[in-house]
Amino acid sequence: MRKWFEKLWEELNKIVIFRSLRFRISVLIILVGVVCCFGMRFGILRNYFSRAVEVRTTDVQSQLQILANHLISYDYLMNPSSDVVNAELEQVANLYDGRIMVIGGNYAILKDTYNVATGKYMISEEVIRCFKGVILSHYDNENDYIEIAVPITNTVEEKNETVGVILASVSTTTLVQNEEILSRNSWIFVFLLLAVVLVVAFFMPRIMLRPFNRLSDAISEVKSGFTDEAIAVNDYVETEHIADSFNQVMERMKVMEESRQEFVSNVSHELKTPLTSVKVLADSLNNQDDVPVEVYKDFMSDICDEIDRENSIINDLLSLVKMDKKSANLNITSVDVNALIESVFKRLSPLAQRNQVEMVFESIRQVNAELDEVKFTLALTNLIENGIKYNQRGGVVKVTLDADYQFFTITVTDTGIGIAEEDQKSIFERFYRVDKSHSREIGGTGLGLAITRNAILLHRGSVVVNSELGHGTTFTVKVPINYAVNSKAAAEAVEAKKQSTEQ
Template identity: 45%
Template sequence: MDVEKKKTKFKLPPINLRVLLSVVFLLFGVLPIFVYGGIVSRTNFTSRVDARKIELQTKCLMLSTKLTRGNFLKNSDNREVIRSEIDTVADIYNGRIVIIDKSYTTIEDTFNLATGKINISPEIIGTFNGNNTNIYNKTKSYILQTMPIYENIDNQNIDGVLMFIASTENLVSVAEGVGNTERFLYITLTAIVFVLSVIIGGRLLRPLINLRDDISSIGYGKLDQKIEHNEYQLTKSISENINTTLAKLQDADKSRDEFVANVSHELKTPITSIRVLADSLMSMENVPNEMYAEFMQDISDEIDREAKIIDDLLSLVKLDKSANTLVTEQVDINQLIKQILKRLRPIAQKRDIEMTFETIRDVSADVDETKLSLAINNLIENAIKYNKDGGFVKVSIDADHKFFYIKVKDSGDGIAPEYRDLIFERFYRIDKARSRQTGGTGLGLAITRNVVHLHDGIIKVSGKEGEGTTFTVRIPLNHVKRRDKK
């Protein structure tokens, strides 16, 4: 046996809308500030470093010029004055100044660590080749600036190199201080935005919460209330849709109560008549056989009427339950109508009613023969029952490329316009006394309309009061099967 494995899909738990709104407000309120603040901080620090690099480049150029003019590399007598200035500049920038001659020997070092040593670093070699260095080492927080020292002002031959290594720790410290201040501001701003987002989110959701509470009250049976929440377009639309649904539910509830009352009344009336007839027989002594037979015939008629009501009610119940279970097949509609007319003709002949059938074209359609036969039978039978003696019933059939049409016309009293929509309601009768005399249950047209609607068709009634009635049925030739709702 094959066992089908159902794939279980992971479903996220319901999201709290208030929390979601708070998070969205928080993100859109704080995230741009964080991003902008970070960009500004980095840009500000970079600008400070660039300014320091330019400043060091200027200082190195000035020192290099003084060293060239003072012939610092060749004349050791003038070194003390310039050395003092070099130390001062190095102290100001918390850095180290190193002077190398053209033999790559360090002749001056403000840190006194490399004096007399050879320095062949790439920056020094590059400077002797005419490429000055001006770089920032982010990892070790320093700026390296090199500047050539010429033999004299007029001669541009490079005689040595001035290398200035300046610390940027003070810039980093300032940046960290600014960063700490910014972080404090961010935390404060985040807290403010969070509180505001919770408050604003709550106020924005208040109409939806009130709408939810009103909808919840409907579940306790308060169908008579009217929901009005017009704060937002969404809540207004939902309120209108709910009010429309409530109106339909109220109508359905009212219709159900009326239907139950009508069923009770209709079923009780024959039973009451039977009870009266039976009590009458039991109260009388020496009842003649003729009267006894007459009373029993009346009782039999009431029982038949009760059975007819029950059968029609069962038909309605079956139609309601089988909305998606039409057993359709290709049926000759002309032949179907002929069989119904043949079955009802004896009833018409008793009242001298002429029955005619007009076939404009042969029609074959995809229908449920049993249900459609019941609907057409009800229409023609009503045309006979509510007709005048010596009148007529005309039945016609026609079709086009999509639908077929059945018309049932009688010569009865007609139906006033205000009653034409009501006659399809269950147990509705225009003339209740006359309907009961003719044996009607008030369910025939309701059954007919249900059958026509099951076939995706429509039924209309027309005519003038006093000049008869015409029922027109339109049904598709090809029935499209509905998908069962899962």
């Protein structure tokens, strides 16, 4: 049944109009309206009829009660020929379009207003029960009559003994006829109400959805470029939320667009600088005659340096572009992190020696983690290389490795020049260099930390910087030991990242 319903729902959803909210609200109003109209009509009619039967029963019962008292006072059971009582019995019977029988103590019928059973006996269950003092009534809906039995109680000398029974059956034909008239009239009422429901179903969704249309128009205006101002439709909380979310997306897109433009101009500038140098060097050689070989070699060596620089910028850019793609590009294997750090140390030791910087590795724990070795090495190399480059002679770069059951942590601490507080938030941006002239002297493109951060984020890890100008810098990298493929582990990693960012 459920499957059948799901299939039907799926099929209905293929119809475009069915997916329209306005159509759905209209259908809902019509359905609720129809159910209410018919339900109300049914309820009113049913209630009317049962109430009418109840009223008729109580009426007749009280009339019979009065009659029973008259029967006692006229001693009718002993002398059933009393004209007054007989006339009264006939009158009540006619009034309710029914039949009244008076039954004496020996179950003999003393009076029958139909004059067919007088003198006969009536021994039925109702009569027997009524003789015990119980007033009985029963509605026979098949034959349209109410049967009522009222005991005739002798209250003289406070005896309270049932000496006879009045049995009446009254017709409910008039009640049925009234119900039919009411039923016919109620159709007019139902149709009028349905007309109102249809009008409401047509206009109400239009009015209700007007703010959403305005929202859609506002978004279209932004989309087609007429305006880039924030939109506001505050009629409903829902429209307010959508407008807020849209404005936030627009804000993000603006920031992204600005950073894209900045990136493009930075890239162009960075790529042009070595080329300009090469051009200047080549031109000056070209414009001179009989240039000595030494000068040629000197210039050519400078040209080679500039080409290397250009090459390194392009390589860095390619690494960044590769890492901008999804994590599907990660080549995850189980990596011995201690060995990885040692191999980075080995590769950087010539640079450290040249800069007279000591490198120290402190491993608190042996760590094996699921990593993309190439990308992670790239990230770590840049951090340690920075520690060496932005250090002073005789300085130290210390790397520590520790782990808990979920994450491993690497810290890279140097005793170098440090980074000012206001620069710390920008150093991970592409091409950002704190002191441009000094950095240029040291060498580098300003892409290293952007690559580092991207590589670590791809591993669902975090990197934070702590630095004091003139004293040194510490970068702390925290990465899940097991690459978080499932959502729970990913969520924990994100949580850990959030915590480390807050610190």
